[in-house]
Amino acid sequence: METLGAGVSNGGRPPGLLRFNARLGYVAGADIGGSAVRVALADLNGTILGRWAASTRGNATPQRIVASVATGVRELLRQHKVARSRLLTIAAGAPGITDVQAGIVISAPHLSQWQNVPLRELLEDKVGVSATIDNDVNLGALGESWCGAARGVRNFVFLAIGTGIGAGIFVDGRLHHGDDWAAGEIGYMHVPGTPNGILRFDRPGPLESVIGGAAIERAWRRMCHAGNGFVRRAQATQVFEYAKAGHPAARRLLQETARMVSNAVLNVSVVLNSSLVVLGGGIGTSQPLFEVTRRLLERNEFARPRLALGVLGKDAQLFGAIRMALDDAEARLVPGA
Amino acid sequence: METLGAGVSNGGRPPGLLRFNARLGYVAGADIGGSAVRVALADLNGTILGRWAASTRGNATPQRIVASVATGVRELLRQHKVARSRLLTIAAGAPGITDVQAGIVISAPHLSQWQNVPLRELLEDKVGVSATIDNDVNLGALGESWCGAARGVRNFVFLAIGTGIGAGIFVDGRLHHGDDWAAGEIGYMHVPGTPNGILRFDRPGPLESVIGGAAIERAWRRMCHAGNGFVRRAQATQVFEYAKAGHPAARRLLQETARMVSNAVLNVSVVLNSSLVVLGGGIGTSQPLFEVTRRLLERNEFARPRLALGVLGKDAQLFGAIRMALDDAEARLVPGA
Numbered sequence: 001m002e003t004l005g006a007g008v009s010n011g012g013r014p015p016g017l018l019r020f021n022a023r024l025g026y027v028a029g030a031d032i033g034g035s036a037v038r039v040a041l042a043d044l045n046g047t048i049l050g051r052w053a054a055s056t057r058g059n060a061t062p063q064r065i066v067a068s069v070a071t072g073v074r075e076l077l078r079q080h081k082v083a084r085s086r087l088l089t090i091a092a093g094a095p096g097i098t099d100v101q102a103g104i105v106i107s108a109p110h111l112s113q114w115q116n117v118p119l120r121e122l123l124e125d126k127v128g129v130s131a132t133i134d135n136d137v138n139l140g141a142l143g144e145s146w147c148g149a150a151r152g153v154r155n156f157v158f159l160a161i162g163t164g165i166g167a168g169i170f171v172d173g174r175l176h177h178g179d180d181w182a183a184g185e186i187g188y189m190h191v192p193g194t195p196n197g198i199l200r201f202d203r204p205g206p207l208e209s210v211i212g213g214a215a216i217e218r219a220w221r222r223m224c225h226a227g228n229g230f231v232r233r234a235q236a237t238q239v240f241e242y243a244k245a246g247h248p249a250a251r252r253l254l255q256e257t258a259r260m261v262s263n264a265v266l267n268v269s270v271v272l273n274s275s276l277v278v279l280g281g282g283i284g285t286s287q288p289l290f291e292v293t294r295r296l297l298e299r300n301e302f303a304r305p306r307l308a309l310g311v312l313g314k315d316a317q318l319f320g321a322i323r324m325a326l327d328d329a330e331a332r333l334v335p336g337a
Numbered sequence: 338m339e340t341l342g343a344g345v346s347n348g349g350r351p352p353g354l355l356r357f358n359a360r361l362g363y364v365a366g367a368d369i370g371g372s373a374v375r376v377a378l379a380d381l382n383g384t385i386l387g388r389w390a391a392s393t394r395g396n397a398t399p400q401r402i403v404a405s406v407a408t409g410v411r412e413l414l415r416q417h418k419v420a421r422s423r424l425l426t427i428a429a430g431a432p433g434i435t436d437v438q439a440g441i442v443i444s445a446p447h448l449s450q451w452q453n454v455p456l457r458e459l460l461e462d463k464v465g466v467s468a469t470i471d472n473d474v475n476l477g478a479l480g481e482s483w484c485g486a487a488r489g490v491r492n493f494v495f496l497a498i499g500t501g502i503g504a505g506i507f508v509d510g511r512l513h514h515g516d517d518w519a520a521g522e523i524g525y526m527h528v529p530g531t532p533n534g535i536l537r538f539d540r541p542g543p544l545e546s547v548i549g550g551a552a553i554e555r556a557w558r559r560m561c562h563a564g565n566g567f568v569r570r571a572q573a574t575q576v577f578e579y580a581k582a583g584h585p586a587a588r589r590l591l592q593e594t595a596r597m598v599s600n601a602v603l604n605v606s607v608v609l610n611s612s613l614v615v616l617g618g619g620i621g622t623s624q625p626l627f628e629v630t631r632r633l634l635e636r637n638e639f640a641r642p643r644l645a646l647g648v649l650g651k652d653a654q655l656f657g658a659i660r661m662a663l664d665d666a667e668a669r670l671v672p673g674a
Contacts, residue, residue, distance in 0.1 A: 167608070169608070171513065176508065176609070178492070178609060178610020180610055181610070182610040182640070183608065184607075184608065184610075185607050186608065187607075188603070188607045188639055188640055189603075189604050189607050189608075190528050190600045190603060190604060191527050191528065191529070192527055192529050192530070192531060192533070194529060196529070200639065266527060267608075270519075270521075270523050270524075270542075271520065271523065271526075271605055271608045272513070272515060272520055272609075273514075273515020273516055273518070273521075273522070274515065275517065299535045301535070301537045301538050302519075302522070302525055302537065303519070303522070
């Protein structure tokens with residue numbers, strides 16, 4: 001059993017308001033990714049009772065994913081002997097533009113058949129409790145804000161780089177969603193070196209097409225002549241470790257990627273002027289990438305936010321989902337609080 | 338006498354609360370620019386009684402500018418037979434990063450000797466009333482929000498292109514200033530085609546160094562072989578008119594500038610996802626530039642805010658200053674309102 005967020009302030013409400021009745025009810029959180037679904041069960045203190053995960057590769061239709069989440073919740077309730085009636089709510093993050101109010105995933109380019117998916121309704125039907133949903137990177141920001149690198153910071157940007165690229169933006173202590181729920185979709189950003197062209201919903205944006213995981217790995221396969229322990233079909237993070245070990249082509253790729261990341265951080269910073277940018281995601285948390293990016297940013301007199309590594313790793317989204325579910329449960333248990 | 342903002346909602350307070358006593362007091366607004374200082378006097382309804390302007394070319398030290406503002410206020414009070422004791426407050430916009438809370442202009446690269454200038458205190462000393470200050474582009478956004486192209490819009494970006502480039506950002510109905518008062522300093526943005534290099538406070542940023550007024554005019558002088566009624570030392574807006582008239586080099590310059598502006602709009606949009614972007618400033622309000630930029634943006638499926646021309650022209654900042662002064666006066670007259 002993990003303890004999360006002990007003593008973490010609870011959205012302005014008195015901490016511990018519900019702590020005496022932590023087992024009054026339970027909440028579930030789900031992180032829906034391109035390759036896996038992960039589910040966690042927590043009590044009202046935010047203590048994680050257990051987790052469950054399943055691969056979704058080649059099988060990521062909305063119906064399959066939702067069925068998988070429901071199986072995970074059922075398993076966790078059974079394992080931890082929690083009656084279904086005591087599960088209060090579930091929150092889920094989806095890797096796409098998400099209309100939080102309507103409960104709809106508008107588009108998720110890295111999942112097949114995910115356009116205008118009524119995810120909230122599907123979850124409520126299959127899991128049997130009320131649901132809330134948001135974009136997964138937004139939930140990552142919420143997670144890092146709750147119990148990670150941005151704890152207590154009212155203005156910050158969580159910049160996630162993995163298969164996709166996106167930012168979760170906190171303004172004045174709250175997630176900023178934008179008028180069409182697309183705030184932080186910085187995979188569509190243009191920086192020096194990104195390709196020209198028309199932006200489409202169903203294709204990776206200019207920045208993502210150059211420094212998303214697939215793009216880095218493609219570039220590496222073009223550059224690398226393998227041998228000497230360097231694998232040609234390496235993952236992006238592995239390539240950056242090769243750079244640290246001195247491989248010239250890997251170093252070039254790391255430098256180019258870091259320059260793009262630093263320009264993206266800079267562009268976000270000249271708009272928002274947040275004093276903290278937290279790097280997250282599988283690639284964003286690569287230590288060599290972080291170091292080179294930070295060095296590039298520190299040369300500037302201007303637009304120099306503090307750059308930090310996310311501390312929750314790939315759990316940021318799941319923890320954010322738990323936090324969102326807790327907020328929803330509290331609002332239901334203490335109306336008007 | 339001009340009437341401004343009749344019926345405009347007054348920051349959430351009942352409209353007309355002070356209207357019965359519009360002549361209870363007066364406010365002044367000042368727009369401090371690189372080449373001119375402009376001052377306006379208004380009653381508590383926001384009706385402008387009169388304006389005053391003076392050139393500041395080659396003479397833009399803080400002391401000279403503040404003396405000039407004080408002269409303008411004195412002149413306006415005299416002309417409109419308003420006793421000095423009835424002037425409640427003055428608000429001023431400065432072309433640089435401005436700490437609104439401390440009342441200090443941190444840096445203004447287009448003015449000489451403007452680093453860490455205690456502008457609020459200087460104004461209070463010389464004008465003899467309480468003062469508030471903000472960045473001029475922020476005040477431009479406030480002006481367009483009060484009685485211009487963004488009336489009633491809670492999330493929008495006012496993007497001003499002139500000698501300098503900057504954005505005033507409204508989030509949830511309020512100006513977003515950023516942690517170091519530098520939100521919207523998008524002259525420092527990187528887009529494809531901007532030069533590499535270290536960002537410095539005292540130098541124009543990458544974007545400004547390519548599409549700021551001086552840069553466009555320099556590029557035109559390099560390209561143009563004059564003749565046929567085309568002037569070699571033309572202003573940027575004139576060059577864009579030449580483009581419309583068919584001059585090939587001018588058309589190229591217009592296309593390149595519009596591509597950079599559209600990429601800047603796009604980059605701001607993927608961060609904030611505001612549904613409205615208002616173009617302002619001497620160059621930003623050029624009709625040919627607006628048309629080409631809008632066409633480039635409309636090709637995208639994504640990050641397509643409505644692009645509008647500011648309707649207040651170079652008055653946006655001055656009207657924003659009046660609005661800021663009115664808010665300050667109201668807060669003083671109706672504490673807690």
